[in-house]
Amino acid sequence: MASAVQKITLSSSRDIPFNKLVLSQSNVRRVKAGISIEELAEDIGRRTLLQGLSVRPVLDAEGAETGMFEIPAGGRRYRALELLVKQKRLAKTAPIPCVVRDPGSDILAEDDSLAENIQRAPLHPLDQFRAFQALREKGRSEEDIAAAFFTSVNVVKQRLRLASVSPTLLDVYAEDGMSLEQLMAFTVTAGHARQEQVWQAVSGSWQKEPYQIRRMLTEKTVRASDRRAVFVGLDAYEAAGGVVLRDLFQSDDGGWLEDVALLDGLVAEKLKTEAEAIAAEGWKWIEVAIDFPYGHTRDLRELEGVAADLTAEEQATIEALNAEYAKLEAEYDGADELPDEVDQRLGEIETALAAFDDRPVTYQPADIARAGAFVGIDSEGALSVDRGYVRPEDEAPVVEPDHDVDGESIVASPDGAESTAPIVQRAVITIGGQVAGPEDEDDEELKPLPDRLVTELTAERTLALQDKLANMPSVAFQSVLHKFCLDVFSRYFAYGTAMEVSVRSTSFPAQAHGLKDTPAAKAIDARRKAWEERMPKEKADLWDWLTGLTGDEQAALFAHCASFGVNALYEKGDRYGGGVSPHTVEQRIADADRIARAVDLDMVDAGWRPTVDNYLGRVPKARILEAVREGAGERAAQLIDHLKKGDMAKEAERLLAETGWLPEPLRMVDTQGEAVSEAAQSDVGGEELPEFLTEDDEEAATDEADESHMIAAE
Known part of the structure; x- marks a missing residue:
């Protein structure tokens, strides 16, 4: 016969006047947590008590009930009720719903307090x-x-x-x-x-x-x-x-x-509106673009405008601001830290004074009629207007008394088209000179880098090399002297050199977005502006000004000018004589490598880092994995080898950020490896093999080309 299940008896509940309740010393909660007593009191005042108190009768020495009840579980609710009583929002004798424990129970008061606090599930x-x-x-x-x-x-x-x-x-x-x-x-x-x-x-x-x-x-x-x-x-x-x-x-x-x-439509519309307002000033042409490429003004003559004079009111404002600035500096001279309001005021004064330095520039009406302006957006998102540039074909004929003009010619536009219409650039994504097409996810063969990508990479290397050379006058001088020797002595040949001493500024027909914002480009522009500020405006005064420079100043200016002649660009050679030959490009790159070693060029120090835009998104997955493997290790490559190309490129950018990894066109050539290669070539003798016997060997040689070489195979 099965035994009967013993039924449990729940503790009784009743309302007890508040003044009959006291806190128990058996409450296990000691540390404040959760919302404050004040917040809990406000909640009880709004919605009343949601949960009763657990109490036990207080017994006297003989074990008899005294009429008071202690609270081992519910102390925070009691304190909130106590606060409401103190605030006269609750009567002292207000009935409080309570669950009364049997005083004869063998369950301890601490047990009840602990159970109530830990046997509650937090709200998800x-x-x-x-x-x-x-x-x-x-x-x-x-x-x-x-x-x-x-x-x-x-x-x-x-x-x-x-x-x-x-x-x-x-x-x-x-x-x-x-x-x-x-x-x-x-x-x-x-x-x-x-x-x-x-x-x-x-x-x-x-x-x-x-x-x-x-x-x-x-x-x-x-x-x-x-x-x-x-x-x-x-x-x-x-x-x-x-x-x-x-x-x-x-x-x-x-x-x-x-x-x-x-967004792009709104940008184009706003730029067009701004351009129309600027065109009303009388300029011959306006070019509009969100961003202009590096060197876009290099072949243009910049007009010398006249900055507007300060008015008497503006001059008085400047003097007052300078006086206030000097007073604040003197007042807090020696203070360890400036008060926030003083520091803020000094900043406001500096900003106001700087605004006076950016004076509007005026030009002669005749100059405006043949010149133009570039309208774009600067890096901070503000309108950028660069006025006063004259194209070669718009120059007025100038006859100097001591010069014959028979050899002068006006350069016409190549296509004869009008160039006055605003131009809004539009991004076209290209990979290796081709419009981006479907991605070959299964391409595991390590193919040569695309020609356009190598050209873009070497464009940045050329800028960095120019900047480095400009800071080392002795090497710049020697580089130019080397070119002079090639020109003068008949035992040498002068083609295929990197130093183009006529200083025909190197242009970059293919360049990645943001080239003008690289550290090298900014350093070159800053140095050029510094020299321009010192140089005389009139051509006739230039010779005497140069004569007055010290030897170090002349050397520094020489290095700066010579650096513009450096051409370390890779470009696809024409095997049939229609343009620069592959051999000439190879010789140019080799010559650039010699200069790079002389100035200790390091593209990592120059600020280059592999990103999705400048490399990783432009090469197949095999190249991405090769880069990560070389820069971050085999383990890092294994972590991303299962990703799609887009995700792989993004993760590779993060993994390679601080590794100092460089693609082949940006690395320094291993001179020892070059010597070994040249020696191996010199050992090959005899007559040339027929073409049908050399085709396979040439293809194999292309596939196994030395990856340290600066030129990507075609």
Whole structure:
């Protein structure tokens, strides 16, 4: 016969006057945690007590009940009630719902207190979000919800923002399939299909950090900090119907602009409007572009304008600002740290004084009629207007008394087309000189680098070499002297040299975006402007000015001028004599290598880093893996070898950022390896083999070419 299950008896509940309750010393909670007593009191005052107190009768020495009750579980609620009594918002004798424990129970008071505090399950964030959402749908404002639950409005917005995440992903999160941080990363966009697509892509990968999810969701957007967005303004973009993606869970620098086409259209429209206003000044031509390539003004003559004079009022303002600045400096001279308001005021004065240095420049009407201006956007997103450039074909004929003009000619436009129409550049993505096409994901063969990519890479190397040479006058002098010897002595040949001492400034027909913002380009421009500020404006005064320079100054100026003649560019040679021959290009690169070794050129020190734009996104996967393997090791290559090319290139950029890895065209040539190669070639004697016998050997040699060589195979 089965024994009967013993039924349990629950503790009775009753209302006890507040003044009959006291705190128990058996309460295990000692450390303050959670919301404050004041906040809990406000909550009880608004919605009354949601949970009763657990109490025990207080016994006297003989074990008889005294009529008082101690509280081992519920001490914070008691203190909140006590605060309400002190505030006269609750009567001292108000009945308090309590669960009364049997004083004869063998369960200790500490046991009750501990159980109440640890046997409670914290609310899942998803449940909190759904509760907030339910309140919002019933008409409660975000501010009311935040006030009711003693949290910030931003936290409520963050939780409500989770409503934009796909229900499928919410279910994954509810089953602990992703972290809260990962879930929050999906809120940057409201497209459920895209969210699910990204999760499917990362869920099976080792790389599914929140930053990776955000990057994938925003890879086709534009940062609000992008100069195009700053130029147009977020208000104008949103007024035109553009959507801004925002991240409520971390700093997003203003968010991401989703409609790139709309943004580019607004940029073009605003630039055109600005150009029309500038054209009204009387310029012959205006060129408009978001960004102009490096050296775009090199063959143009810049007009010498006259800066507008300061008015009496402006001069008085400058004097007052200088006096105030000097007074503040003197007052706080010797202070360890300036007060915030003083430091802010000094900054304001410096900004105001700097504004007076940027004076408007006036030009002669005749000069304006033959000159033009470039209109674009600077790196900070402000309008950039560069006025006063004259094209060679627009120059007025000048006859000097002591010169014959018979040999002079006016250079006409190559196609005879008018060049006065504004030009808005448009990006066309090309890879190796070809318009980007479908990616060959299965290309595992290590093919030579595309010719255009090598040209772009060596363009940056040429700039860095020019900058380095300009800072080493002795090497620059020797380089020019070397070229002179090649020209003068008949035993040498002069073609295929890197030092073009006629100083025909090297142009870069193929160049990567941002070439003019490289450290070398900025250093060259700064040095050129510094010399131009010192040089006389009139040509007749130049010789006497040069004579007055010290030897060191002449040497430095010589090196600066000579550096413009360096040409270390790779270009595809014409085997049939239609242009520069492959042998000439090879000789030029070899000559450039000698100069690079002499100035100790290091492209890593020059600021070059492999990125998706300048290399990794331009080569096949095999090249990307080769770069990571060389720069970061075999283990790093294995971590990304399963990724698609786009993701692989992005991860490779991160892995190679500080490794100092360089592609072959940017490395220094191994002179010892060159010597071995030349010796091997010199050992080959005898007559040349017939073409049909050398084809295979030539193809094999191309495939196994020395990767340290500076020229990529064709």
